[in-house]
Amino acid sequence: MQENETELMLRGYGLTTAEMFYRMPDYRNVLNTFIWQEYDLAPDHPKLFRFIEYWQDEIEGPLHSVRFTHRKMLSSGEWQNVVGEFTYH
Template sequence: MKVSPEFRKQLQGYGLTTAEILYRMPDHPALLQSYIWQDYDLFPEFPTLRKFLDFWARTLDGPLFKVTVGHNRLIKPADLKAIGAEFRIH
Protein backbone atom coordinates (compact mmCIF):
# COMPACT_ATOMS: atom_id res chain seq x y z
CA MET A 1 0.00 0.00 0.00
CA LYS A 2 1.40 3.38 -1.04
CA VAL A 3 1.14 6.41 1.27
CA SER A 4 -0.21 9.62 -0.26
CA PRO A 5 2.05 12.71 -0.44
CA GLU A 6 -0.50 14.67 1.60
CA PHE A 7 -0.30 12.13 4.44
CA ARG A 8 3.50 12.29 4.38
CA LYS A 9 3.30 16.09 4.69
CA GLN A 10 0.99 15.77 7.69
CA LEU A 11 3.53 13.49 9.38
CA GLN A 12 6.18 16.19 8.77
CA GLY A 13 4.06 18.80 10.57
CA TYR A 14 2.19 20.31 7.63
CA GLY A 15 -1.48 21.21 8.04
CA LEU A 16 -4.21 22.05 5.56
CA THR A 17 -4.09 25.78 4.87
CA THR A 18 -6.75 27.82 3.09
CA ALA A 19 -6.22 31.40 1.95
CA GLU A 20 -8.76 33.80 0.52
CA ILE A 21 -6.88 36.15 -1.78
CA LEU A 22 -8.52 39.42 -2.73
CA TYR A 23 -6.93 41.15 -5.70
CA ARG A 24 -7.70 44.09 -7.92
CA MET A 25 -8.94 43.45 -11.44
CA PRO A 26 -6.21 44.50 -13.90
CA ASP A 27 -8.61 46.33 -16.25
CA HIS A 28 -10.84 47.72 -13.47
CA PRO A 29 -8.70 48.43 -10.37
CA ALA A 30 -11.71 49.64 -8.37
CA LEU A 31 -13.15 46.08 -8.45
CA LEU A 32 -11.93 43.27 -6.23
CA GLN A 33 -11.94 39.60 -7.21
CA SER A 34 -11.66 36.66 -4.81
CA TYR A 35 -9.45 33.59 -5.28
CA ILE A 36 -9.36 30.61 -2.90
CA TRP A 37 -6.00 28.83 -2.49
CA GLN A 38 -5.59 25.59 -0.55
CA ASP A 39 -2.57 23.38 0.10
CA TYR A 40 -0.63 21.77 2.96
CA ASP A 41 1.69 24.26 4.62
CA LEU A 42 3.76 24.83 7.79
CA PHE A 43 2.40 27.05 10.56
CA PRO A 44 3.27 29.90 11.28
CA GLU A 45 5.73 30.75 8.46
CA PHE A 46 3.56 29.38 5.60
CA PRO A 47 6.44 28.91 3.11
CA THR A 48 4.25 27.32 0.42
CA LEU A 49 1.72 30.17 0.54
CA ARG A 50 4.49 32.78 0.54
CA LYS A 51 6.05 31.13 -2.52
CA PHE A 52 2.67 31.22 -4.29
CA LEU A 53 2.10 34.88 -3.35
CA ASP A 54 5.61 35.80 -4.57
CA PHE A 55 4.84 34.06 -7.87
CA TRP A 56 1.54 35.96 -8.07
CA ALA A 57 3.19 39.34 -7.44
CA ARG A 58 5.95 38.66 -10.01
CA THR A 59 3.87 37.07 -12.77
CA LEU A 60 0.18 38.05 -12.64
CA ASP A 61 -1.36 41.41 -13.47
CA GLY A 62 -3.92 41.59 -10.65
CA PRO A 63 -2.27 43.33 -7.68
CA LEU A 64 -2.91 41.73 -4.28
CA PHE A 65 -5.26 43.61 -1.96
CA LYS A 66 -5.76 41.31 1.06
CA VAL A 67 -4.93 37.73 2.07
CA THR A 68 -6.88 35.94 4.83
CA VAL A 69 -5.34 32.68 6.06
CA GLY A 70 -7.08 29.76 7.76
CA HIS A 71 -5.08 26.90 9.29
CA ASN A 72 -5.96 24.16 11.77
CA ARG A 73 -3.70 25.80 14.40
CA LEU A 74 -5.43 29.15 13.90
CA ILE A 75 -8.98 27.77 13.93
CA LYS A 76 -9.88 25.08 16.43
CA PRO A 77 -12.57 24.39 19.00
CA ALA A 78 -12.37 26.09 22.36
CA ASP A 79 -10.85 24.16 25.23
CA LEU A 80 -13.34 23.36 27.97
CA LYS A 81 -12.38 22.38 31.50
CA ALA A 82 -14.65 21.22 34.30
CA ILE A 83 -14.24 23.51 37.30
CA GLY A 84 -16.52 21.75 39.79
CA ALA A 85 -18.93 24.66 40.15
CA GLU A 86 -22.18 25.81 38.62
CA PHE A 87 -22.93 29.32 37.43
CA ARG A 88 -26.41 30.44 36.45
CA ILE A 89 -26.92 33.42 34.22
CA HIS A 90 -30.44 34.73 33.81
Protein backbone atom coordinates (compact mmCIF):
# COMPACT_ATOMS: atom_id res chain seq x y z
CA MET A 1 0.00 0.00 0.00
CA GLN A 2 1.38 3.40 -1.00
CA GLU A 3 1.47 5.99 1.78
CA ASN A 4 0.65 9.59 1.02
CA GLU A 5 3.07 12.44 1.67
CA THR A 6 1.40 13.62 4.87
CA GLU A 7 1.60 10.16 6.46
CA LEU A 8 5.28 9.93 5.55
CA MET A 9 6.02 13.38 7.01
CA LEU A 10 4.21 12.46 10.25
CA ARG A 11 6.44 9.39 10.51
CA GLY A 12 9.57 11.58 10.33
CA TYR A 13 10.33 11.44 6.62
CA GLY A 14 11.53 14.53 4.80
CA LEU A 15 11.95 15.42 1.15
CA THR A 16 15.42 14.49 -0.09
CA THR A 17 16.63 15.94 -3.37
CA ALA A 18 19.86 14.69 -4.92
CA GLU A 19 21.73 16.02 -7.93
CA MET A 20 23.93 13.34 -9.45
CA PHE A 21 26.79 14.23 -11.73
CA TYR A 22 27.79 11.33 -13.94
CA ARG A 23 30.09 10.72 -16.87
CA MET A 24 28.56 9.90 -20.24
CA PRO A 25 29.31 6.26 -21.13
CA ASP A 26 30.69 7.05 -24.62
CA TYR A 27 32.28 10.41 -23.75
CA ARG A 28 34.04 10.10 -20.37
CA ASN A 29 35.09 13.77 -20.34
CA VAL A 30 31.47 14.97 -20.51
CA LEU A 31 29.49 15.35 -17.27
CA ASN A 32 25.71 15.20 -17.21
CA THR A 33 23.27 15.66 -14.33
CA PHE A 34 20.30 13.71 -13.03
CA ILE A 35 17.88 14.93 -10.34
CA TRP A 36 16.40 12.38 -7.92
CA GLN A 37 13.71 13.23 -5.34
CA GLU A 38 12.07 11.01 -2.75
CA TYR A 39 10.81 11.10 0.84
CA ASP A 40 13.57 9.64 3.00
CA LEU A 41 14.74 9.41 6.63
CA ALA A 42 17.68 11.54 7.78
CA PRO A 43 20.49 11.08 8.74
CA ASP A 44 20.88 7.58 7.27
CA HIS A 45 19.03 8.22 3.97
CA PRO A 46 18.38 4.53 3.16
CA LYS A 47 16.43 5.20 -0.05
CA LEU A 48 19.08 7.55 -1.43
CA PHE A 49 21.93 5.14 -0.75
CA ARG A 50 19.90 2.24 -2.18
CA PHE A 51 19.41 4.28 -5.37
CA ILE A 52 23.13 5.11 -5.53
CA GLU A 53 23.97 1.40 -5.18
CA TYR A 54 21.47 0.61 -7.94
CA TRP A 55 23.08 3.26 -10.16
CA GLN A 56 26.56 1.85 -9.60
CA ASP A 57 25.40 -1.72 -10.33
CA GLU A 58 23.02 -1.18 -13.26
CA ILE A 59 23.73 2.10 -15.09
CA GLU A 60 26.69 2.49 -17.43
CA GLY A 61 27.43 6.15 -16.71
CA PRO A 62 29.77 6.17 -13.67
CA LEU A 63 28.95 8.66 -10.94
CA HIS A 64 31.30 11.61 -10.58
CA SER A 65 29.67 13.16 -7.50
CA VAL A 66 26.37 13.45 -5.64
CA ARG A 67 25.05 16.59 -3.98
CA PHE A 68 21.91 16.35 -1.86
CA THR A 69 19.71 18.25 0.55
CA HIS A 70 17.06 17.09 3.00
CA ARG A 71 14.11 19.11 4.22
CA LYS A 72 11.84 17.93 7.01
CA MET A 73 8.66 19.81 6.27
CA LEU A 74 6.42 18.64 9.09
CA SER A 75 6.82 16.96 12.45
CA SER A 76 4.18 15.21 14.50
CA GLY A 77 3.96 18.10 17.02
CA GLU A 78 3.24 20.66 14.29
CA TRP A 79 0.24 18.94 12.71
CA GLN A 80 -3.33 19.38 13.94
CA ASN A 81 -6.49 17.67 12.74
CA VAL A 82 -9.07 20.41 12.10
CA VAL A 83 -12.63 19.20 12.61
CA GLY A 84 -14.60 22.35 11.83
CA GLU A 85 -14.29 25.65 10.04
CA PHE A 86 -16.10 28.95 10.14
CA THR A 87 -15.91 32.02 7.91
CA TYR A 88 -15.83 35.55 9.23
CA HIS A 89 -16.65 38.43 6.89
